[in-house]
């Protein structure tokens with residue numbers, strides 16, 4: 001794990017000394033938008049029109065942020081339009097790599113050994129973390145974006161005019177509700193598990209883990225009277241929550257000490273997780289072997305032995321009974 005400083009790679013873990021043991025996630029640096037006609041989006045510059053074959057997506061199967069983008073690539077039928085590379089699950093001193101391994105898809109553009117080489121190719125003197133997911137523009141030889149929340153908003157509609165599968169997971173009349181849910185779920189659940197797991201003081205850990213379970217209780221209640229977070233149709237709020245729920249019992253409960261309860265202990269959240277997992281194509285976006293091995297093997301400050309637990313046995317395929 002590390003970062004680029006003035007274009008040079010440094011092996012460096014997150015700094016929690018200056019923040020009282022709290023893990024603080026850096027903002028993504030590349031914030032351009034792919035749009036239907038290439039007009040600039042809400043941030044960054046224009047010139048990134050939605051053209052089949054032009055963009056390449058770099059992900060890790062392990063990463064929940066990247067998982068969102070894989071879900072949207074699948075749902076919106078973008079697999080033939082946006083090519084894909086997948087890193088090795090182990091993120092060590094050189095960061096994400098393309099070392100050979102099951103499920104790895106090498107980089108056909110830069111033939112990179114490491115994800116940070118793609119960032120260096122875009123900005124030779126870059127300073128910052130080299131995260132996945134990441135979209136590369138093969139035409140302009142540039143990084144478009146490395147922010148998953150924005151990538152899924154683009155995938156939702158930008159390619160609709162060039163043959164994407166119909167489906168709007170962020171309809172205008174639901175947007176405020178979706179944004180509000182996303183905000184709470186991002187801070188307390190999606191990022192909450194990381195804040196708990198990467199905390200290096202008791203106080204920082206408890207500050208993260210308590211709101212995490214408060215939100216899970218809130219979601220459990222909400223899902224007791226409606227099938228999905230915004231009613232009877234699946235929206236972006238659901239797709240953003242799912243990658244964290246899928247990893248929760250397998251990884252976060254043990255590795256990140258988010259262990260007040262498991263998802264299987266919440267009848268509604270557990271049924272809901274299986275309901276979403278069983279939607280067409282979603283299972284193909286999951287690789288639980290990469291997810292488990294990534295966290296337990298890569299985070300040596302959290303799990304110094306690198307031992308990967310054998311359990312738990314979780315079956316996402318059992319009948320969910322939700323309607």
Ligand SMILES: N[C@@H](CCC(=O)N[C@@H](CS)C(=O)NCC(=O)O)C(=O)O
Nearest residue numbers: 028063065129130131132146147148
């Ligand atoms: N804001 C980013 C966060 C992405 C992110 O943090 N990805 C992790 C993997 S789960 C990563 O690549 N971490 C490497 C690092 O922090 O150096 C997004 O949502 O796209």
